[in-house]
Amino acid sequence: MPQLALDIGFCRELDSLQKPVKKGVFRTWEKFRALTLPQLYADRGLRLESLETALDPKIRTVRIGDHWRGVVLAPEAGETFVLLKVLPHDEAIAWGAKQKASINPATRNVEIRDIGRLEELTPAVEGLAAGAPATALFAEFSDKELRSLGIDDDTLRRARTLTSMEQLDAFAPVLPPDQSEVLMYLATGWTVKEVWKDIVAHRAVAEDVPLEPGDFESAIRRTSSRIALVTAPEELSAILDQPFSAWRVFLHPTQHRIAYRSGYSGPAQISGGPGTGKTVVALHRVKYLLGQLAKDERILLTTYTKPLENALRSGLRQLVEDRAAVDRVDICTVDSFAHRVITRSGTRPLKPVSGEVEESYWQRVVDELQLSWTPQFLAQEYRHVILAQDIENETAYRNASRRGRGSALHPNRKPEVWRAVQRFTELLADKGLCTYPQRAALAARLLRESGPPYRHVVVDEAQDLHPAQWRTLRAAVAEQPDDLFIAGDPHQRIYDSKVSLKAVGISVAGRSARLRKNYRSTQEILGWATALLIGRPVGELAGSGHEDTLADCRSALRGTVPVTAAARDAEQELDQLVKQLRGWLSAGVAAEEIGVTTRFNRAVETVLARLRREDIPARSLRSEGTGAKGAVAVGTMHAFKGLEFRCVAVHGARQGAVPFPKAVTPPEVDRVQHDTDLMAERCLLFVAATRAREQLYVSWTGTPSEFLREAGLA
Structure with a gap:
């Protein structure tokens, strides 16, 4: 029976096809299933035609709808065809005439x-x-x-x-x-x-398999990383309705090898630049592990922020059809998990405070104890030394290393710091408050007492977790094969939590892999964004002492060069933003495929108000989450972490916003922390830019961000 398979190139361009064209694809696919091979070639409605000027007779076109045609690979023998592209009539003929199909001599996969x-x-x-x-x-x-x-x-x-x-x-x-x-x-x-x-090697066919040079039927079936053999109407509908969910069908051999490996002897870790498919691999790993679970065992799938949690939940539901299996996966942020552990233990839960509130309590401690240190110094000493090393008494603190801190502290003054920490925790406890790392540290201790509740823990966006949060996750699963599966990219570390897995007792030696191929952004966007980080070393997550690099991260996708725009004032910048969004919408980009990101929440509200006045449908990522349809998503750069859109506008990339002075420790307080904070701000702009798949627009008023100027991008 004839079959119409889908090439990944076609799937990647589904975003640009209107609904009537997609319906035409569905009808054409159904005809291939219903007709015999002779009927297929004879059908006047399909018009499966060869091209007079074709460089390869195996490349034909087929009718999709009025004025639209599909370009297909039609093997001379066999019944499996491949839909390569769908274009307006004349464009399809012109494109198809230039294509040539072959079989790779090493992998025996189909190539175009x-x-x-x-x-x-x-x-x-x-x-x-x-x-x-x-x-x-x-x-x-x-x-x-x-x-x-x-x-x-x-x-x-x-x-x-x-x-x-x-x-x-x-x-x-x-x-x-x-x-x-x-x-x-x-x-x-x-x-x-x-x-x-x-x-x-992962694509190559075993040597003992007999191969015919022109056997495209077999070659098509071997090319699973780029050709989908869709067998059910529901499967095709899902792909057409959710075009960028093609990752559910296509996995690069490297990704498949990592996600479906039969077993890791301990914690495993994958890293890679933006868009390389780390989250995709993590979700596929969950799918694999679900098939290995014994009765009553559960999996924890966790990440850093609520929008990412929602994205993981949606992704897993798309990937795993068995609802009962999905129900065996707890999906939540690490902070939510820590809160759940504390609540279930019967311990009084404390409410975490914001950075500003925390600083006000440290200021009170400084005033009460008449200390010479700044609140910022004490907050960082508590976060990066005491909580990071799980120090519970003054003796342990006296002997603790301060490696990584760029501020001097004489050993004789450590007792003074310890008294300040005690007073700080007392003040918070009296009000039923805590810091987020404090809460994680408590959850870790409770888990060590009660025992691990999970068989597997899968962690996405791992680079931003604090050591106390890592201890929580380590205590959530027993040390055994396939206990932890970790995905992250140190180049996307945008929070004040620099940690090595080795330092928190998680060894991934011999079980780490790196993804290098970008599947999200065009090479133009990737190259533009990477320029922000060139020449600034970033350490690996594993804590091996080696540097992570983006030098070998590349995209096969091509598009337009990112657009930058300066404005004389805030009003003009908003005018330009509205014009850009209208241009994207007029070009056929759906509103929900557009994202606008800026540095501050107040700027988000300003943008939302303006777009709504202009009758451009818009939603707040903060209040309405990631699931809303039919509206442009507007959110802070932090909220955009881990998300993706066809088109992204980075609004307000000016000096004074990125980097934000209040987010950067003054060098006189701590030079090392100053450099770390500055790098986090640089990574924040990098993350914002790499949310874009096809088009990126960056604007500012006054002086552009120093990061843009240094990279020659403004």
Whole structure:
């Protein structure tokens, strides 16, 4: 029976298709299921036609609706077709005529290349290479080595002409994806052995499997990382209705290997830049672990903020159809979990205070005890030394290391600090208050007494958790195989909680992996945002002493260069924002696929008020969460953490907002903390920019942020 499979390239562009076109795709898919192969080719409604100017006779077009056609791979033998793209009639014919299908010589997966565009690019690049043969990008690799990684003769010839990463970037979108990926990693410093192990081997077919050179039917079925064999109408409807949820169907081999590994001997950790699929892998890991649970065992899936909690809950429900299985997963923030532990123990729960309220209590301590330190110094000593090391008495504090603190403290003065801490905790307790790390520390102690309630704990956005929160999670699950699965990116650390897993007793040695391929943002957006962090080292989460890097994080997606806009005042900046949003909406972007983010809550309210006056549907991310439809999402940069939108406007990226002076410790108080705070503010702008998938707009009034100026982005 004929079948119409879906290529990942088609799925990635579903956002841009209107509902009538999607319905046409559904009708076409149903016809493929209902008709025999001869009927399929004879059907006048489908018009499964070859192209007169096609470079590959296997590329055909099929009718989707009035004025719309789909480009399909139609193998000469077999009944499985692949929908590659859906475009207006003339565009579909023009695009399809330039495509060529082949089978990768190493992986035996189907590949599509834009041979027309390649022929256009090659002469110019060859001319540049002829003038500087010594700078060939892949000179250190032999033809035999490149062929062993699946580089075919056509790509090999073009690769030998490349002399720079910029030229490779130009070629990458029109090369076969698998081969493009191999070249990208080799160009960024990977060895042949590393590329084979991490990229090629997971797609390669076992040597004892008989292979026919032109067997596209088998090749299509092997290409599970890019081609979805949709078998049920409900499955197709879900993909069409939730286009960016294609991650439920497609997993890169590296992601699949991590998520569905049969067992880790202890805690496991994945890291990677924004959009590399860490959360996707974490959700798939939960799906795998659900299949291994014994009776009465449960899983904790946790993250840092409420919007992220909501996103995880929605994602798991999409991924796991069995509602009874989903009910065995507790999804909540780490803070909510700590509160739950305390409440269930019968201990009086305390209410956490904001940073400003906490500082006011420290000021009271300073005044009462007539101390020479600032409230900020005492708050950080309590947070980064005492609570971080789970210190419970003065003797332990006297012997505690202050490594990582950039302010001097003579050992003889530690008792004075300890008295200040005691008074601070007394004042809070009298009012039924605590700090968030305090509450986590109490929850950890209670869990150690009562025993772990979970079989598995999966942690997303791990980079922002405080050591006390890590001790809570460590105590929530017994030390055993597959106990903790951790996902995070130190480049997205935007809160004052720098920690290494090793320091809190969680060893991931031999069980850590890094994701490098960005699936969310275009290369233009990723490159723009990464410029904010270039030259600023970031330590790995594992605490190995090595640096994490974004140098090898790349995207195969291409788009427009981010737009920046200066305004003379706040009113003009709002005018420009409204114009930008109207432009996106007019171009067919759905309102719920647009996000506007700014540094402060008061700015969020100002933007919301203006958009509503302009009759642009808008919702507050803070009060209405992530599930609302039909409205532009507006929220702070912190609230946008972990979310994504087709188009993002970063509003108010001015000096005085990013970095925000009050969020940065003065260097005279603590130089190390000053640098850490400044880096967190820089990461905040990086996180805001990388929420965008296709288009990014950044604006400011007056002087742009120093981060933009330093990176040459303003």
